[in-house]
Structure formats: C-alpha cells, structure tokens
Amino acid sequence: MNCSVMTDSSSPALLERALSGDRVALARLLSVAERSAPEFAELHTALFPRVGQARRIGFTGPPGAGKSTLVEAYGVLRRARGDSIAVVAVDPSSPFTGGALLGDRIRMNRLALDPECFVRSMATRGSFGGLARGTDDLADVFDAAGFDRVLLETVGVGQSEVDVARATDTTVVILVPGAGDAVQALKAGLMEIADILVVNKADRPGAERVVAELEEVLSLRSEESHWQVPVIQTVATNGKNDNGLERLDQAIEQQAAAAQECGAFALRRASHLKDKIRRLVEDRLRSELFAGKGLAARIAEALEERNGRSPYEITAALLSEAGLTSAGHSPGSKNESPA
Amino acid sequence: MNCSVMTDSSSPALLERALSGDRVALARLLSVAERSAPEFAELHTALFPRVGQARRIGFTGPPGAGKSTLVEAYGVLRRARGDSIAVVAVDPSSPFTGGALLGDRIRMNRLALDPECFVRSMATRGSFGGLARGTDDLADVFDAAGFDRVLLETVGVGQSEVDVARATDTTVVILVPGAGDAVQALKAGLMEIADILVVNKADRPGAERVVAELEEVLSLRSEESHWQVPVIQTVATNGKNDNGLERLDQAIEQQAAAAQECGAFALRRASHLKDKIRRLVEDRLRSELFAGKGLAARIAEALEERNGRSPYEITAALLSEAGLTSAGHSPGSKNESPA
Numbered sequence: 001m002n003c004s005v006m007t008d009s010s011s012p013a014l015l016e017r018a019l020s021g022d023r024v025a026l027a028r029l030l031s032v033a034e035r036s037a038p039e040f041a042e043l044h045t046a047l048f049p050r051v052g053q054a055r056r057i058g059f060t061g062p063p064g065a066g067k068s069t070l071v072e073a074y075g076v077l078r079r080a081r082g083d084s085i086a087v088v089a090v091d092p093s094s095p096f097t098g099g100a101l102l103g104d105r106i107r108m109n110r111l112a113l114d115p116e117c118f119v120r121s122m123a124t125r126g127s128f129g130g131l132a133r134g135t136d137d138l139a140d141v142f143d144a145a146g147f148d149r150v151l152l153e154t155v156g157v158g159q160s161e162v163d164v165a166r167a168t169d170t171t172v173v174i175l176v177p178g179a180g181d182a183v184q185a186l187k188a189g190l191m192e193i194a195d196i197l198v199v200n201k202a203d204r205p206g207a208e209r210v211v212a213e214l215e216e217v218l219s220l221r222s223e224e225s226h227w228q229v230p231v232i233q234t235v236a237t238n239g240k241n242d243n244g245l246e247r248l249d250q251a252i253e254q255q256a257a258a259a260q261e262c263g264a265f266a267l268r269r270a271s272h273l274k275d276k277i278r279r280l281v282e283d284r285l286r287s288e289l290f291a292g293k294g295l296a297a298r299i300a301e302a303l304e305e306r307n308g309r310s311p312y313e314i315t316a317a318l319l320s321e322a323g324l325t326s327a328g329h330s331p332g333s334k335n336e337s338p339a
Numbered sequence: 340m341n342c343s344v345m346t347d348s349s350s351p352a353l354l355e356r357a358l359s360g361d362r363v364a365l366a367r368l369l370s371v372a373e374r375s376a377p378e379f380a381e382l383h384t385a386l387f388p389r390v391g392q393a394r395r396i397g398f399t400g401p402p403g404a405g406k407s408t409l410v411e412a413y414g415v416l417r418r419a420r421g422d423s424i425a426v427v428a429v430d431p432s433s434p435f436t437g438g439a440l441l442g443d444r445i446r447m448n449r450l451a452l453d454p455e456c457f458v459r460s461m462a463t464r465g466s467f468g469g470l471a472r473g474t475d476d477l478a479d480v481f482d483a484a485g486f487d488r489v490l491l492e493t494v495g496v497g498q499s500e501v502d503v504a505r506a507t508d509t510t511v512v513i514l515v516p517g518a519g520d521a522v523q524a525l526k527a528g529l530m531e532i533a534d535i536l537v538v539n540k541a542d543r544p545g546a547e548r549v550v551a552e553l554e555e556v557l558s559l560r561s562e563e564s565h566w567q568v569p570v571i572q573t574v575a576t577n578g579k580n581d582n583g584l585e586r587l588d589q590a591i592e593q594q595a596a597a598a599q600e601c602g603a604f605a606l607r608r609a610s611h612l613k614d615k616i617r618r619l620v621e622d623r624l625r626s627e628l629f630a631g632k633g634l635a636a637r638i639a640e641a642l643e644e645r646n647g648r649s650p651y652e653i654t655a656a657l658l659s660e661a662g663l664t665s666a667g668h669s670p671g672s673k674n675e676s677p678a
Contacts, residue, residue, distance in 0.1 A: 041651040041655070042651075044649055044650070044651050045649040045651050045652050048649035048650075048651075049647075062401075178517070270642075273642065273650060274635070274638050274639065274642065276650045277638050277641075277642070277650045277653050277654055277657075278634060278635065278638055280650055280651065280654040281634060281638070281654050281657055281658065282621065282624075282625070282634075284654060284658055285621075285624055285628075285658070285661075286621070288658070289624075295617060295620060295621075296613070296617065299613050299616050299617055299620070300613065302616075303609075303612065303613065303616075308388075310383055310384040310387035311383070311387075311612060311615045311616045311619055312380040312381075312383050312384050312387075312619065313384050314616050315616055315619040315620050315623060316380070318616075318620055319620065319623055319624075319627070322624075
C-alpha cells in the first residue's frame with residue numbers, strides 16, 4: 001500500500017517519497033507546487049535535474065469542444081501502448097458559486113482509477129495570474145516523478161490558458177462543427193498555436209465544411225516549416241476503431257519526430273524555460289519591489305501622495321524610486337518632473 | 340476644412356490641434372498613443388487634466404456575436420440623442436496573412452462618416468502584451484478631445500481583451516443563441532465581468548432558452564449588489580423600434596446612475612487608474628531592468644552562464660543582481676545558492 005500516513009512532512013523526505021511512487025506524497029507535493037508555497041522553490045531546484053524526460057502535450061479549444069473526453073480517450077490509447085499518463089486540467093471556477101464549474105474530471109474515470117495514471121485538476125478561481133507558472137510546476141513534478149506523458153488541458157479562452165497549452169512539445173487545438181468556423185478560430189488566436197487541429201464531434205452536421213475551411217486557412221500560411229499542420233476528425237465519445245484517435249496519436253508522434261529531427265524540439269523547450277524564468281522574475285518583482293511592500297500597495301500610496309498626477313508621471317516617479325532611471329525615454333521632454 | 344498639412348509636427352502643437360477638433364491631428368495623436376512612442380508619455384501628461392468627462396462603455400463577447408453591428412447601432416442611437424461618439428475596436432490580426440482579419444470596421448460606415456464620430460481600429464498583431472495599456476491611452480485621447488462616449492469593442496477570447504472591455508464604466512457582454520449556453524459563458528469568464536448581458540441575434544432559435552439559462556445563473560449570485568445584471572435581447576441588424584437597442588440604452592444609463600449614486604462609479608475609475616499605473620510600471624521594468632538591457636536579454640545570458648541551473652535558482656540570482664534580496668522567501672532553505 002502506498003497510503004503511508006504523513007508523519008514526516010519535511011521537504012526532502014516528501015520529495016523522495018513523491019518521486020518514488022507514493023501517490024499520497026505526490027498529491028501533497030502537487031499541492032505545494034500549486035499553492036506556490038515558498039518551500040516549492042527549493043523542492044523544484046531539487047527535482048529539476050530529473051525534469052525533461054516526459055513528453056508534454058497541450059490540448060486547448062473553445063468551451064464545449066469536448067476536450068476532457070478527447071484527452072481521456074488519448075490517455076487511454078497511450079496507456080494501451082504502455083505509457084504512464086499524467087493529466088493537468090485547468091478548470092475555470094465560477095465567481096458565483098466559488099467552486100469548480102463542472103464535474104468534468106469525474107468523467108476521466110478510466111484514467112483516474114488507473115494506478116499508472118494521475119489526473120490533477122487546477123481551479124483558476126477567477127484569477128488568471130500565475131496560471132502558466134502553476135501548471136508548468138505541476139508538469140515538472142509529474143515529469144520528475146517519471147510519468148511518460150503529461151497532458152495539459154485548458155479552455156482556449158484566455159491568453160493565460162492558451163499559454164499553458166502552448167508551453168508544451170505538441171499543441172493540439174480542438175474545434176467542433178457549429179461552434180464557429182475557421183475564421184472564428186483564427187480570431188480567437190488558436191490557429192497560430194496549433195501543431196495539430198482536431199475537429200471533434202465530427203459526426204455532427206457541418207464537420208466537412210469546417211475541415212475544408214481550416215485547410216483553406218492553413219494553405220494561406222506563407223512560412224516554410226518542418227511541419228504541415230494536419231486537420232483530424234475525431235468522435236472522442238465513440239470507443240470504436242474509426243473514431244479518429246489513432247490518426248491523432250500518429251500525428252502527435254510524427255510532429256514530435258519531425259521537430260526532433262530538425263532541432264525545433266530542443267529550441268522550443270529552451271524557449272519555454274526562458275518564459276518560465278521571465279514569469280518567475282516578474283512575479284517576484286511585483287511582490288518584492290519597494291522594500292517588500294509590493295507594487296500594488298506602493299501604487300496606492302503614490303496615488304494618495306500625488307493626487308491628480310498623470311499615470312505616466314507616477315510611473316516615472318516609481319521607477320526612479322526603484323533605482324531605475326527613465327533617462328532617454330522622453331527625448332522631447334525638457335522638464336521631466338517625477339518629484 | 341480641418342485637413343491642414345502637418346508641417347508643424349512638434350508635440351504641443353499636435354496636441355493643441357488634436358484636442359480642438361482637427362481630425363487629422365487627432366488621428367496622428369492616436370497613432371503616437373498606439374505605437375507607445377516615448378513622446379506619448381509627455382503628451383499624455385499634458386492631456387491628462389482633461390481626461391474623465393467621457394463615459395466609457397466596453398463591449399465584449401465571443402467571435403461571431405455581432406459585436407461590431409451592435410456597437411454601431413448603439414452609437415447611432417446615442418448620436419440621435421446628441422452625443423459625440425468615439426469607437427476603439429480591437430481587431431485580431433491573422434498570423435498567417437499579417438493583416439487584419441475582417442473588414443468589420445468598414446461596416447461601421449454609419450458612424451465612420453459622421454463628423455461627430457471617430458472610429459479607430461487597433462490590430463493586435465498576434466501579440467497580446469500591452470493591449471490594455473494601448474487601448475486605454477486611445478480612450479484617454481478621445482476623452483480629452485471631448486467625445487461624450489467612448490465605446491471599446493473587443494473579442495472576449497483573451498484575458499487582455501477581456502481586460503480592455505472591463506476597464507470601463509459599464510461592461511456589456513454579448514452572447515448569441517447557438518454559440519454556447521450560459522455555462523459556456525461562465526467557463527469563458529465573461530459573466531463575472533458583465534454589468535449588462537445581451538443576447539444578440541435574438542430572432543434565432545434558442546434565444547429564449549439562453550436567456551432563461553443566463554437568468555438562472557445570475558440568480559445564483561450570492562453577493563448583495565447595487566445593481567442587478569439584466570439580460571437584454573437584441574437584433575442589432577434590425578433597424579426597427581423593437582430591436583432591443585432602446586432597452587440596452589436604458590440599461591446602460593440605469594447602471595451608470597446606480598453606480599454613481601452608491602459611489603461604485605468613482606471607486607471603479609480609481610481602480611482602473613491603479614491598474615494602468617501597474618501595467619506601465621511592469622512594462623518599463625521589463626524593458627529597463629539590468630542596466631537597460633531588458634529582462635529577456637538578461638535571462639538568455641543567465642541561461643548561458645548557468646547552464647543546468649533550475650529556473651528558481653536563476654530567478655533568485657537575477658533578483659539579487661537587481662538589488663532585490665530574496666530573504667524570507669525560502670524559510671526552509673539553508674543553502675540558497677544564487678551564485
């Protein structure tokens with residue numbers, strides 16, 4: 001039994017147990033990562049050498065596209081090929097009820113009950129800040145714990161959510177007939193991040209038209225690339241062989257192989273690492289600037305002190321206070337007055 | 340004729356002409372604001388005392404909800420009541436073609452050709468950073484130039500876009516039958532920001548069902564409030580009296596009156612000002628930290644120097660370099676090693 005009682009809660013012991021297959025310890029480590037507790041910085045540094053083996057695959061699309069069902073079906077298919085599977089699902093929570101909106105995760109039973117799988121749901125709590133950092137930390141924990149595939153599922157309706165799905169090795173964008181045509185997907189900014197486009201619920205009327213539209217939009221892409229974005233039709237609720245999941249699996253493998261061959265795979269990971277550090281630095285700057293007071297509190301003070309000053313004036317004053325000159329930023333200005 | 344040739348391009352003269360009704364100068368000032376040219380900081384400080392008279396109304400919703408048509412119809416209605424109207428419309432641009440996606444703005448002819456109106460379109464160019472700051476600066480210019488109403492229109496599919504619509508006195512969220520039910524709108528994070536919900540294209544099948552669902556979700560709202568969010572059906576393409584625009588106009592007036600009476604109006608504007616300063620400070624920190632090198636460049640260097648270090652370690656080192664101690668952030672750590 002893995003369900004040891006948590007008597008020893010010291011971090012190194014927690015890490016050791018979590019990474020060696022203790023599911024309760026793993027759940028606890030994930031909670032530390034999700035809360036962004038100060039102790040996680042140290043834990044992350046300790047587990048970082050083990051990060052990098054898992055393949056990360058992002059799934060995103062508009063609400064109602066059937067993402068959870070597709071992610072579960074893909075997870076089950078990879079399980080049958082011997083992979084262990086971790087899922088990080090971002091659940092928008094309701095500002096009205098305070099809880100998660102739907103019991104989507106309950107529907108992932110085929111994965112959640114498998115001892116070689118772990119499904120973790122993150123509520124966004126109406127706040128979008130730090131979402132990308134948080135999910136990335138969870139994915140790092142799963143990666144270090146030895147899961148072969150980490151699947152990240154988000155609803156593609158916020159830049160933060162889209163960033164989560166994009167910060168992966170392969171990004172799958174899921175659309176459905178009737179929820180908007182290819183131009184609407186373009187407007188939502190989803191097509192530019194897709195490595196693979198899925199038209200799910202392809203047994204519905206209009207599926208062929210959406211596929212044709214998507215292919216037409218893709219044909220407009222001017223850049224030369226190592227990878228042609230395919231459009232794959234799926235019916236994820238259908239357990240039969242012709243539900244498109246096999247084609248999706250093949251496409252994900254082919255995309256990764258093509259990216260590895262031309263070096264894009266490593267470049268993409270290096271770029272994600274840079275993004276992660278940038279987010280960490282910005283988070284810390286926001287909370288620590290101005291003698292630990294934090295940016296928000298200092299702005300409130302400055303507005304009191306400088307009633308009626310313009311936002312640009314207050315910004316210049318705050319930057320000067322933080323030791324950052326604003327020289328060279330107002331070339332035409334003769335009387336910059338941050339005081 | 341207002342079409343004076345731009346021989347004198349000095350900033351104070353440009354500002355004076357733009358704010359006194361010269362449309363060519365106004366267009367140029369808007370371009371300076373949109374480019375975020377260094378000179379705009381000074382111009383903004385000069386025009387800031389005149390900011391605050393205009394009412395700002397945000398319109399957002401999923402792609403295909405008919406936002407442009409509704410914004411135009413509302414603008415035409417307010418024109419008939421004597422208001423001058425400015426529109427800031429955020430156009431997602433295609434990463435494939437490099438240009439704006441649709442000629443939506445062309446359809447705003449009834450406003451664009453009116454001398455008491457000004458329609459300005461902003462392309463997002465695939466980049467979402469700075470969008471809220473940019474649109475806010477444009478709205479400030481229109482406000483200072485004396486427009487009575489500034490309408491901000493964005494597609495509600497990104498946190499930045501949603502932020503634009505929310506940074507107003509009144510936020511109108513536009514949905515349509517068939518594009519997803521109330522739960523999907525909740526998932527998209529749109530219902531929490533709505534002062535007024537519009538079900539546009541209400542002549543389509545399913546409108547009544549969406550209205551009922553939205554009202555049910557609204558009834559779950561626990562907090563006491565000075566304002567009950569109404570659900571209004573419109574058919575913006577219909578020029579007749581029963582198209583719902585009158586009811587929308589009334590609701591916008593009632594919401595503003597209620598907010599003014601209880602003080603929420605002023606609090607909301609104060610909160611938007613804080614947000615604007617926070618964005619300005621963060622933008623400048625990002626670009627000026629590390630001796631003007633910028634955060635992104637310094638991170639790239641740090642990754643070269645510290646190959647294999649964890650992102651949290653590199654973050655601690657960069658913050659220490661920027662003069663920010665990370666003391667107190669790793670209480671359990673005995674050997675913090677930023678070097």
